[in-house]
Amino acid sequence: MTSDPIRVLLVDDDALVRTGLRLMLGGAPELVVVGEAADGADVADAVTRLRPDVVLMDVRMPLLDGIAATRGITNRAGHRPAVIVLTTFDADATVVDALRAGAAGFLTKHTPPERIVDAVQRAAAGEPVLSPTVARALMDRVATGGDPPVDARRRRARERFALLTEREREVALAVAAGLSNADIASRLFLSVGSVKAHISSALTRLDMTNRVQLALLAHDAGDD
Structure with a gap:
């Protein structure tokens, strides 16, 4: 008996990034991209409609940033998917704020495809998407x-x-x-x-x- 695929929502204001992520994740049979959002302001409605297991969340977006959108997911009643924050630089100071907001971890946008797939699987299983070294550095x-x-x-x-x-x-x-x-x-x-x-x-x-x-x-x- 096969398990249901992990449902993923992509949130990024760059259509090319969303397309790249969709193509990348589409090659993994255990994952399915159920939808996209171009701004954090659209996340609450998308989560309610699509019920993703994992949200890949950009940080900087024009109306509502990824940290605020992540906090909204963490504080919502009912279904609360795991959030992986996507950043351009792993030294971005906003990463700590994202973790405080409830993100399960973060990935840089140049992370290899196989690691992104693994991270989504781990987040869906309730595990943090941070290596011990990165976790210690952030918490320090x-x-x-x-x-x-x-x-x-x-x-x-x-x-x-x-x-x-x-x-x-x-x-x-x-x-x-x-x-x-x-x-x-x-x-x-x-x-x-x-x-x-x-x-x-x-x-x-x-x-x-x-x-x-x-x-x-x-x-x-x-x-x-």
């Missing part, structure tokens, strides 16, 4: 120099972090360190299934959509 930016937490945000983060059980906090800190589920299981003497369950319960308790958000919260709540 948040925790140290590039995006220093202000006192109010640190205090709020600690209040939210305290809502988790002790074991959920341990797992969240390991996620923030860029560890895989297998590495977390080994460190905390748990099964991989238990790690996944603790991550899932923590996300539900905090009303978050992915583990990148959980990792950023753990960094914000951490000691100086």
Whole structure:
């Protein structure tokens, strides 16, 4: 029995980029592009109508940017697809804002086709689309120099972090360190299934959509 293909929505104000992505993803039988949008302002309606599993989201668009559109998806009731933000440069400072808004990760527009397909599959499965190295670099930016937490945000983060059980906090800190589920299981003497369950319960308790958000919260709540 074959599983249903992963439904993908393309959001970019450049028609050529959308065409290129559609052709690229069309070669993967496990994926299907169900629609396109030329601006973030059109995303809410497209998600409601098309019910994609994954949204490939441009950052800079004329009416509503990708960060605001991502935040809209994260905060919507009901169906909430995973969002992969597309950027021109991987050092773009807006990437951190996109992750805070609820994006599952990001890709640069020159990412090889096979990696984009893999990223869509991973995002649909609930995994972050960030290598451990990139995840640590981004979260270090948040925790140290590039995006220093202000006192109010640190205090709020600690209040939210305290809502988790002790074991959920341990797992969240390991996620923030860029560890895989297998590495977390080994460190905390748990099964991989238990790690996944603790991550899932923590996300539900905090009303978050992915583990990148959980990792950023753990960094914000951490000691100086």
